[in-house]
Amino acid sequence: MDSIVVTGNGPLKGQIPIAGAKNACLTLMPATLLSEEPLTLTNAPRLSDIKTMSTLLQSLGAEVTQMQGGKVLALSSHALDNHVADYDIVRKMRASILVLGPMLARAGHAVVSLPGGCAIGARPVDLHLKALEAMGAELDLREGYVHAKAPGGLRGGTFEFPIVSVGATENALMAATLAKGTTVLKNAAREPEIVDLAQCLRRMGAQIEGAGTSTITIQGVDRLGGATHPVVPDRIELGTYMLAPAICGGEVECLGGRIDLVQAFCERLNAAGVSVEETEHGLKVSRQNGRVRAVDVITEPFPGFPTDLQAQMMALMCTAEGTSVLEERIFENRFMHAPELMRMGARIDVQGGTATVTGVEHLKGAPVMATDLRASVSLILAGLAAEGETVVNRVYHLDRGYESVEEKLGNVGAKIERISGQ
Template structure:
């Protein structure tokens, strides 16, 4: 397996272009199954997860072509659709479950394997299942596959309240409801920018959706959807990750395409820690205000709160802060697996259940460490950039799922980083 070699070398300065959002694109791509007309996505990120979703959609009968070096995706589902999503593809990525709603809406039935993905908690499918059952689906789990069919061959609108504001469940139900008969209301819906992006794309395709970005989304079903061209929203997690580079190392970096509303809660915590974040015409400019980073407490929450997907990266920063920080993880269990690796670099961290207490040290030390999931892998790279000596991060196959050309982007601001091929 490949590794990443990082050498701490002081302040970082320059410009980094931020890619389109992985999580948004992975929800937008299955929307092609809702229509026989072409769907074109621009600003698509070039990631292994996008390649996996491409493979899955093609196995279902859709056509997917990457144009302009993969930054434009041309999708079409004109031909016959296969309603079985196979385990060998679905197991690679959690977001594969997002084909369930569109297949049910278009075909009236679907057989979809239970998904895989990062080992950061159970993340059960019950919210998806209960939402689709409210729309009239009958769903049975057999041999690791969800066998779903719409009663009478057609989904019907319904009112529902999600037990948790799940992004994936909201997306699956939204897509299914666009072709359901009647009106669907999702209460306690997820409010993330990726939800707003999906709703905007579906509206371009002819869907009738209101309320995205709030906790109540209403969808009036239509008979058919058409084609559309849509630009994928900026990746707020990639944005937040690279915002931490000058915060942890010093210097000043401008993130092209960044917007404050995407990372407002995160930027507020950086400000408290002693990091300046300002909006420019082209994006966001980030620099340390001067002196050592200050300790801050962080609690992960659904949007617009502090993102769970930036918790590991924030911990890397707080390892070198002045004082003691407390990080509380309220979204996923098992999401402090990067902490033991940071300890190998000289960090002082105590984990008790869903809470991690971080006592800042003046300097981290380079070490051999192992990535356990996507966000943990980049947190270790950030720590390595701030450490004395060399850090080697192994098992970085996670990294390519969510970060486009990560070594190239870090090198562009002066980092000493290279990939070691296995």
């Protein structure tokens, strides 16, 4: 397996381009299943998860063509000849469950394996299924597969999510576009990826109101057409690279970055003493003098602090002045990076869903192991500010969510390289 070697090298300076959002693209790609006409996605990220979703869609009969080095995806589902999403593909990525709603809405039946993904808690799919049942879907779970059918087509209905779920909102939203009548989704997720999906579906002819609020109303249509749609910038990649100069010092401009995508995160950075400025081309982040201040963080659904930036924020707090408390309210078992940071000299006490971090003046390089996608990049960030060399092992997680991380950080002065495994 590959490893990433990072050596603390002082302040960073330069520009980092922000790719299209992985989580948005993985949701937009299954939307092709709703139409016989082509869907073209621009600003697509070049990641292993995108390849996995491409493989899944192709297994169902869709055509997926990468253009412009993978930054443009041309998709067509004019001839779906398979309605079974197989375990061997689905197990690699939780987002695979997002083919269920579109397939069911268009074809009236689908068989989808229960998904896999990062080991960050149970993350059940029951809300996906309950939302579809509210639209008349008949579901049967057996031998690890969801067998779904809607013989007369899906019907509009009202469903209130008992807890906010981004994936379930996305699945239900896509399915509802072809349901007969009106569907109302209450306590819906408000993330930018939801808004991006709704914009794409409207370009395809869907009738959707309220995306970005807690109540989304969808008036079903008989068919959807084709569209060309740009993927929204990746707010998690954006936040991650904003933390690089916050941890190391220096000044980095994140090209394509937008404040509205990371407002709560920026508020915590400002409180810690990190400067964030809007520019003509993105966001400029700088930390010039001394250690940052410790700040508390509570992860919440959007527009709150993102759970997918919690591990990276913890890396910053490891060398902050004072004690910070990070409370994880979205996923259980998401502090697996803490013991690895402690190998580098961090002082962290984890009790259930709360981590208390007492800042130290310096971290020290050490061999560490990535446990999931966001943990892997948090260890790289920590290595940027550590004394000596940090070797991050098992970085296959990293390639699921970050495109060209060594190149992007290297271009702003980081000393970082990938070592290929045997």
